[in-house]
Amino acid sequence: MRGQYALALGDDALVLAQRLGEWVARAPELEEDIALANIALDLLGQARTLLSYAGEQEGEGRDEDALAYWRDDREFRNVLLVELPNGDFAATMARQLVFAAYQYELYDRLRAGTDDTLAAIAGKAVKEVHYHRDHATQWVLRLGDGTDESRRRMVAALDAVWPYAGELFEPFDGADVDPATLREPWTAYVHGVLAEAGLDVPEPTAARRGGRAGLHTEHLGYLLAELQHLHRSHPGVTW
Amino acid sequence: MSEWPLWEVFIRARRGLSHQHVGSLHAPDAAMAVRNARDVYTRRGEGVSIWVVPSGQITASSPDEKDAFFDPAADKVYRHPTFYEVPAEAKHL
Numbered sequence: 001m002r003g004q005y006a007l008a009l010g011d012d013a014l015v016l017a018q019r020l021g022e023w024v025a026r027a028p029e030l031e032e033d034i035a036l037a038n039i040a041l042d043l044l045g046q047a048r049t050l051l052s053y054a055g056e057q058e059g060e061g062r063d064e065d066a067l068a069y070w071r072d073d074r075e076f077r078n079v080l081l082v083e084l085p086n087g088d089f090a091a092t093m094a095r096q097l098v099f100a101a102y103q104y105e106l107y108d109r110l111r112a113g114t115d116d117t118l119a120a121i122a123g124k125a126v127k128e129v130h131y132h133r134d135h136a137t138q139w140v141l142r143l144g145d146g147t148d149e150s151r152r153r154m155v156a157a158l159d160a161v162w163p164y165a166g167e168l169f170e171p172f173d174g175a176d177v178d179p180a181t182l183r184e185p186w187t188a189y190v191h192g193v194l195a196e197a198g199l200d201v202p203e204p205t206a207a208r209r210g211g212r213a214g215l216h217t218e219h220l221g222y223l224l225a226e227l228q229h230l231h232r233s234h235p236g237v238t239w
Numbered sequence: 240m241s242e243w244p245l246w247e248v249f250i251r252a253r254r255g256l257s258h259q260h261v262g263s264l265h266a267p268d269a270a271m272a273v274r275n276a277r278d279v280y281t282r283r284g285e286g287v288s289i290w291v292v293p294s295g296q297i298t299a300s301s302p303d304e305k306d307a308f309f310d311p312a313a314d315k316v317y318r319h320p321t322f323y324e325v326p327a328e329a330k331h332l
Contacts, residue, residue: 029243031264031275038278131277138271 003057010050011078017043042128069231080211081164083220094157096136113176144197166207245294246272250286
């Protein structure tokens, strides 16, 4: 199907936006609550344009809402990383660092790519993601180089997300940017942050994969239930 | 409840204007205070520059001294430059 690439990138953004939205009213401080909500809304905006474009390319009349609300988990193409539960704040920041560093390199190349629509979407989004990456970086530095407790949690968080990073760089048919080319700049950035925070790079492990093929963790179904139930119960409902 | 220190936030709305106090927030350090200020106070395009200052570093005039400080200026009309025309182009005097 045409539009699979935009669909996969849109699903990454949509699912992570939903996850980050779960922090609203639960973050450690009001200011951080707002920061995470801002990041979630940036990602939601990206998801809307990407899914709209995926629907156009598919050519079967599905718009962003049809794709977001009327697909089941097997039809979602996001990487497993973004559907992982939030865990504690360190776990969320580890996931943010891994994903934002990847998404920054991706959009930075996509904006010079051959697909004009994706280039335009990426050109706008890359500034947003630059901030997301910086936000995660600041927290990984502070937690890694903070107290014994914050360091212990940051180490555990990195160990937990590390197996999910590999899927970001796996080949994707019809991708405008070969994901494998993003690994080197991603590694340079993320390893640089860990070194500055005095954290060891986790040992390489077998990559957890399957999301791009629709084979998800058990967590995605619950996330989608919350995301989709209102629209499915009241089709076409608006504010 | 918060253990983070308080910071005062100053935003410059656009080039040529001065920074204006817009409010305060909590942050663990100065670098995070600038970022929090970006998220809390410039979400709708309010600014092009942010300053943050630890609230404890501000020395304020005392409300008890209000009369002595400010009342004497009230009746000195000769201090107000009202005797010349302001050019229409000067918007920010």
